Amino acid sequence: MSSNQPVVYDDAIVKKFLGATLLWGVVGMLVGVILALQLAWWPANGDIPYITFGRLRPLHTNAVIFAFAGNAVFTAIYWSMQRLLKVRMWSDGLSNFHFWGWQAIIVSAAVTLPLGLTQAKEYAELIWPIDIAIAVVWVAFAINFFGTIHIRKIKHLYVAIWFYMSFVLTVPILHIVNNLSVPATLTRSYPIYTGMTDALVQWWYGHNAVAFFLTTPFLGLMYYFLPKAAERPVYSYRLSIIHFWALVCLYIWAGPHHLLYSALPDWAQTAGMVFSVMLIAPSWGGMLNGLLTLRGAWDRVRQDPILKFYVVGVSFYGMSTFEGPMMSIRAVNGLAHYTNWVVGHVHSGALGWNGMMTFGMIYWLVPRLWGRKMAKESWVGLHFWLATVGIIFYIIAMWAAGVTEGLMLRAIDPDSGLLLYTNFLDVVHTLDPFYWMRFGGGLMFLTGILMMFVNVFLTVRGSGEPFSAPAAAVPAAK
Amino acid sequence: MADENIIMGHAEDNDGIEEYDNSLPDWWLALFFACIIWGGIYAVMYHGYQQTSQEKLYLAEVAAAEEQWGGAAEVDLAAVEITPELIAAGEPIFTQNCVACHAADLTGGVGPNLVDEEWIHGGEYADIVKTVTDGVPAKGMLTWGPILGDEKVRQVSAYVYSKSHQAN
Ligand code: HEM
Ligand code: HEM
Numbered sequence: 001m002s003s004n005q006p007v008v009y010d011d012a013i014v015k016k017f018l019g020a021t022l023l024w025g026v027v028g029m030l031v032g033v034i035l036a037l038q039l040a041w042w043p044a045n046g047d048i049p050y051i052t053f054g055r056l057r058p059l060h061t062n063a064v065i066f067a068f069a070g071n072a073v074f075t076a077i078y079w080s081m082q083r084l085l086k087v088r089m090w091s092d093g094l095s096n097f098h099f100w101g102w103q104a105i106i107v108s109a110a111v112t113l114p115l116g117l118t119q120a121k122e123y124a125e126l127i128w129p130i131d132i133a134i135a136v137v138w139v140a141f142a143i144n145f146f147g148t149i150h151i152r153k154i155k156h157l158y159v160a161i162w163f164y165m166s167f168v169l170t171v172p173i174l175h176i177v178n179n180l181s182v183p184a185t186l187t188r189s190y191p192i193y194t195g196m197t198d199a200l201v202q203w204w205y206g207h208n209a210v211a212f213f214l215t216t217p218f219l220g221l222m223y224y225f226l227p228k229a230a231e232r233p234v235y236s237y238r239l240s241i242i243h244f245w246a247l248v249c250l251y252i253w254a255g256p257h258h259l260l261y262s263a264l265p266d267w268a269q270t271a272g273m274v275f276s277v278m279l280i281a282p283s284w285g286g287m288l289n290g291l292l293t294l295r296g297a298w299d300r301v302r303q304d305p306i307l308k309f310y311v312v313g314v315s316f317y318g319m320s321t322f323e324g325p326m327m328s329i330r331a332v333n334g335l336a337h338y339t340n341w342v343v344g345h346v347h348s349g350a351l352g353w354n355g356m357m358t359f360g361m362i363y364w365l366v367p368r369l370w371g372r373k374m375a376k377e378s379w380v381g382l383h384f385w386l387a388t389v390g391i392i393f394y395i396i397a398m399w400a401a402g403v404t405e406g407l408m409l410r411a412i413d414p415d416s417g418l419l420l421y422t423n424f425l426d427v428v429h430t431l432d433p434f435y436w437m438r439f440g441g442g443l444m445f446l447t448g449i450l451m452m453f454v455n456v457f458l459t460v461r462g463s464g465e466p467f468s469a470p471a472a473a474v475p476a477a478k
Numbered sequence: 479m480a481d482e483n484i485i486m487g488h489a490e491d492n493d494g495i496e497e498y499d500n501s502l503p504d505w506w507l508a509l510f511f512a513c514i515i516w517g518g519i520y521a522v523m524y525h526g527y528q529q530t531s532q533e534k535l536y537l538a539e540v541a542a543a544e545e546q547w548g549g550a551a552e553v554d555l556a557a558v559e560i561t562p563e564l565i566a567a568g569e570p571i572f573t574q575n576c577v578a579c580h581a582a583d584l585t586g587g588v589g590p591n592l593v594d595e596e597w598i599h600g601g602e603y604a605d606i607v608k609t610v611t612d613g614v615p616a617k618g619m620l621t622w623g624p625i626l627g628d629e630k631v632r633q634v635s636a637y638v639y640s641k642s643h644q645a646n
Contacts, residue, residue, distance in 0.1 A: 233496035274517030281510035417547030
């Protein structure tokens, strides 16, 4: 099917998104570390309203999800879809509009959130004019994405493209439906939903933001970059198709697991819970296909830090998609909800899966984009260990804190039948050591990404040995 | 089923990425079906067989707690004698739970001044006990009854009462 004319891929756009990923990654995680410090030691808010916890927290979540993880998957998409479809992006103009539009949205988020301008919906805090900008930029991206699929030179669509498609199609639907509101002023609006309906729509959105922003595009990333780096065939084609469809069909129903023991009707809570439990196997399908692809490459895993990032990333994916369904069970959620356990779960997915997969991709891409080996090759392995140990500190601290506070909040004095810990502040202070431990873990993770930032900067500026990609990138069969 | 590792032959189309035609691992399929079946059974048990609901479970828990701890004799508040012991017992409770909103000298902050002439909900001892027990949730005054228990509520109310009446 491929024509004889060589295709010139647009790699400039990939470089831009990669740079933005790094920059926002550093900013977002720096803010995360500041938040972690504030929770351990409140004077860290400096008594400055703009950087108090309530305003910085949404800045952190928006920066790491939409700026860091978002730019990372755009990097993956622009690099891999051109090569998988053997065609340049349909429109360079739209690619650049997408890039600059997206960065402008992030900058406006970074200005409005510290000013306290918010819709007060988690992960959908941005005020209505920015919401409209997101919709417009996304439509431009979607046109470019499907335009490229339309003019593709390869008929067969590799599984990575399927995962990307679910991302490109679902995110705007979630975004628009959840943000429907009536503007009152330039910065304020009222949602069209009220009460429980509003909560249900919000968590239908919230959970599927996890599913279609932090999961499916990263699975697409995995299906392209992992076998590339391992130079091994993907373990099972059949599994990839079945777990894809199972995942996208089941995920959409799982939102109510965020609203267990609320005013949401019982049947809807049950639906959210059972669909979440059913998600274990489809999620593990992705993990299996990742890990089993590395079968036969374990000797290389021991040496190649890129593969190490992938092994840990995929393992954390498996871990958090087991933990999540367990937390969706009514009785378990009764303990975990309103505690740091949820925060620990979030970051095992966010740091372990999204972070590690992104780092592996960047270290693989930079030499291929700039034609030079990493300026500080030894730092890559160091980054891996800092990140891994940092995550472990973070998660263990949050599990311990979550279970401790969950048990304290429900503890009852057997003699009087009254709550044992009536002063919430007592509970909070019990968690102090765990908050410090999480701060330490976060600091390690941040140090790692800073090292990567410097390393990439030096490489781009010209230090580092010349690199030429192995000509035959076709994996050895058997 | 053992993995046969048969190559699909998609590499040409996949930018060099090959895929094996391995079948789904048996244990994976078993896990998938087991979770689906479990989900069905759970839903039928919860809503059909047990006919339960969040509300029923809550009421059952309340009833059980009532059974175990309830039944304390009603205290006639008008007859409670406000002794120095009662007041002294109330002071640490106030310091621990109330100063954040009413200030250490009871002159108020988030919550109103408790040592001026004005009372929103009445300044007699019985009134204060009632306000503290039930709270004013809509205004940010907590419902202290289930948190502190009747005895501590009487103590802290005695403290508030003594402070306000000694000021006036
Ligand atoms: C250096 C790394 C990081 C540190 C130290 C950090 C720290 C924090 C802290 C302190 C919070 C507030 C928790 C609370 O309210 O109790 C938080 C929330 C959150 N972070 Fe991070 N974070 C980091 C990286 C990331 C990354 C890379 C992502 C996503 C890709 C992420 C996603 C989130 C989300 C979604 C929440 C909200 C959690 C919830 O509502 O339960 N974080 N983070
Ligand atoms: C099958 C997969 C998963 C299921 C069933 C699941 C389930 C859950 C549950 C039950 C909660 C707690 C809700 C609460 O009590 O408040 C939760 C929170 C969360 N999960 Fe997962 N999870 C899964 C995978 C993941 C992954 C892979 C990530 C990240 C990449 C993730 C990110 C989050 C976030 C950000 C929250 C916090 C939401 C909030 O702000 O309250 N989840 N998840």
